[in-house]
Amino acid sequence: QKEVEQDPGPLSVPEGAIVSLNCTYSNSAFQYFMWYRQYSRKGPELLMYTYSSGNKEDGRFTAQVDKSSKYISLFIRDSQPSDSATYLCAMIPNAGGTSYGKLTFGQGTILTVHP
Amino acid sequence: GAVVSQHPSRVICKSGTSVKIECRSLDFQATTMFWYRQFPKQSLMLMATSNEGSKATYEQGVEKDKFLINHASLTLSTLTVTSAHPEDSSFYICSAPPSVGGETQYFGPGTRLLVL
Numbered sequence: 399q400k401e402v403e404q405d406p407g408p409l410s411v412p413e414g415a416i417v418s419l420n421c422t423y424s425n426s427a428f429q430y431f432m433w434y435r436q437y438s439r440k441g442p443e444l445l446m447y448t449y450s451s452g453n454k455e456d457g458r459f460t461a462q463v464d465k466s467s468k469y470i471s472l473f474i475r476d477s478q479p480s481d482s483a484t485y486l487c488a489m490i491p492n493a494g495g496t497s498y499g500k501l502t503f504g505q506g507t508i509l510t511v512h513p
Numbered sequence: 514g515a516v517v518s519q520h521p522s523r524v525i526c527k528s529g530t531s532v533k534i535e536c537r538s539l540d541f542q543a544t545t546m547f548w549y550r551q552f553p554k555q556s557l558m559l560m561a562t563s564n565e566g567s568k569a570t571y572e573q574g575v576e577k578d579k580f581l582i583n584h585a586s587l588t589l590s591t592l593t594v595t596s597a598h599p600e601d602s603s604f605y606i607c608s609a610p611p612s613v614g615g616e617t618q619y620f621g622p623g624t625r626l627l628v629l
Binding site: 404406432434439440441442443444447486488499500501503504505506 | 517519545547554555556557558559562604606608610617618619620621622623625
């Protein structure tokens with residue numbers, strides 16, 4: 399079993415739709431959770447960063463973390479064609495120690511928003 | 514946000530040659546940088562941690578003699594793929610935390626390596 403599971407999709411939605419992207423994980427030590435957006439042939443771009451359980455909103459993006467269920471989500475409101483990309487969840491146990499900086503990624507979900 | 518650059522963006526080489534990829538933090542200092550590899554339609558896999566002033570640490574299954582890492586300064590790490598073979602063809606991406614102890618990572622644009 400992978401440490402982080404993410405449905406690779408592909409996911410296709412019409413412009414304006416609400417998009418829900420999800421990841422589950424098995425390692426209860428994960429404390430920090432991130433969402434990255436990766437356009438084709440480019441490096442990942444940090445979208446959202448959350449610590450522990452709860453919600454965080456930034457513009458059209460909302461990140462949710464439910465540590466009790468080991469489940470994280472990213473919601474995109476009013477989706478745009480420019481949101482078409484691969485979305486990667488990533489997580490890390492703690493800020494220091496031997497796991498410092500070692501992100502564990504989900505497989506990534508390919509999203510297409512069509513006009 | 515913090516900027517990380519990579520050079521070259523794309524390289525094609527013959528089997529058996531060595532290829533050097535540079536990763537630079539442009540507006541911050543990074544005592545630690547990370548190198549990832551990404552195969553088509555797959556996620557990023559951490560290869561190694563590059564430490565300024567000390568040896569790199571490699572993830573299980575990554576050959577340290579094949580993937581040489583040198584963290585020459587607080588803004589530069591290099592990855593050299595030695596005696597490259599077609600199976601080394603991949604997308605190589607570096608990342609760095611913008612602050613000491615920071616949990617977030619900023620990624621470079623990646624280097625696409627094709628070994629013929």
